[in-house]
Ligand SMILES: NC(=O)C1=CN([C@@H]2O[C@H](COP(=O)(O)OP(=O)(O)OC[C@H]3O[C@@H](n4cnc5c(N)ncnc54)[C@H](OP(=O)(O)O)[C@@H]3O)[C@@H](O)[C@H]2O)[C@@H](O)CC1
């Protein structure tokens with residue numbers, strides 16, 4: 089699903105009005121009906137008190153129009169106009185008149201107004217500011233936001249939590265309404281997915297207000313939301329006469345004394361993502377554990393017992409995943425430097441290998457085009473430098489990706505993969521996955537996908553999606569706290585199957601090491 093900017097949403101709005109030959113008021117009315125239907129379906133006429141706080145622009149107009157429909161259906165409503173400006177929008181005024189025609193007189197809230205009492209069990213509709221917000225609200229409006237917050241009532245935000253900008257982080261957290269649920273018109277907004285701005289709505293949902301499909305289809309966006317629908321066309325089916333030789337050969341280079349598990353996880357994930365063959369390149373101490381616990385893998389060893397000191401092999405891998413569990417031993421750093429300077433194979437780079445690139449930017453020039461880099465936030469900072477806020481982070485990451493022609497996987501609760509000026513925002517995964525080893529699994533998965541023929545960008549975006557989905561399936565059996573990276577690997581297969589499953593036929597979580605029936 090595309091993520092449009094506010095400017096594009098306004099353009100879609102205009103295109104729809106022109107093409108359908110309707111008025112902006114009709115478009116607003118359609119949006120208000122959708123809002124009403126959503127609420128009516130859930131509260132089914134219950135006599136709960138609904139407080140509608142409406143601004144004076146079109147977001148406020150939506151709220152006022154919704155109030156009329158609620159009134160027509162006998163709901164117990166109170167309407168307030170948050171009078172923060174004299175510049176009222178035409179459609180707000182039209183709807184205000186319609187409300188007055190029904191003998192509903194909203195209460196006008198100004199700087200020194202006494203704020204209404206709100207019960208904990210009431211519902212608040214927040215239609216104060218929409219995507220037209222362009223400066224921090226005045227202090228008295230912020231005070232109203234705090235009043236709303238203190239009530240502990242359920243807050244339903246129209247289009248976007250009021251006070252939240254679409255393109256920058258608020259200076260003051262108090263100057264934004266904290267929504268329990270946001271009903272976003274037609275398309276999701278980027279701010280729902282960034283750590284600094286996603287906190288302002290617990291949940292979000294898209295309401296279809298029939299914006300022009302042609303505009304929506306033909307307009308390129310800077311960001312895309314990645315779910316099953318986006319990944320299905322990317323999936324490469326297995327061909328009947330294919331064999332292990334045609335599914336590629338992934339090489340995982342990593343490990344040091346005490347961190348062989350990272351290589352185990354990455355190489356297993358590589359194989360379970362569909363690589364025909366996998367070889368692990370580890371220090372000697374990794375040989376026995378890997379051969380014993382993971383018989384499908386081939387193992388090559390360094391001359392050193394505890395660390396990698398020289399990267400030499402006589403196999404011809406399709407792709408190399410490097411960095412997991414590598415450590416920072418001087419000899420390892422030197423070996424890695426030599427390897428990255430000479431290697432021509434496609435790369436997936438993680439962990440300590442990323443730190444080396446951060447300290448030695450010349451090497452970044454030498455790695456193959458479209459290498460995939462998978463930093464967590466600290467590694468990203470070392471790589472691209474400090475950022476001001478989440479938006480600046482994305483801009484800086486895009487510039488970096490362009491400068492070095494690499495694919496940056498910015499790991500987080502919504503992992504965003506950046507390449508060619510575009511960001512792919514992932515929707516799968518859960519807080520249980522914040523546990524040691526899950527990053528190693530991701531590196532292995534992306535390596536495994538490239539091995540079997542996915543281009544590096546598709547492999548990164550699909551790998552992130554499947555990794556999160558495997559975690560989501562696993563967590564149903566384990567719960568957040570007990571989820572481990574091994575559980576994620578054990579459910580990679582289920583994540584693939586889930587791509588094609590009907591909602592009522594979802595795969596069961598696969599318990600780790602449970603024998604297959
Ligand atoms: N997209 C669509 O297709 C549809 C969109 N619809 C709805 O329209 C909403 C956007 O409406 P909108 O453009 O009227 O802006 P909105 O957010 O109501 O703000 C009002 C005005 O406030 C002002 N202002 C800004 N910041 C301020 C501040 N801190 N303190 C004081 N004033 C401030 C600023 O005007 P300014 O003073 O800068 O000239 C701004 O214009 C959208 O979110 C959705 O709900 C639907 O109706 C259906 C179809």
Ligand SMILES: [K+]
Nearest residue numbers: 214217248250
């Ligand atoms: K709002």
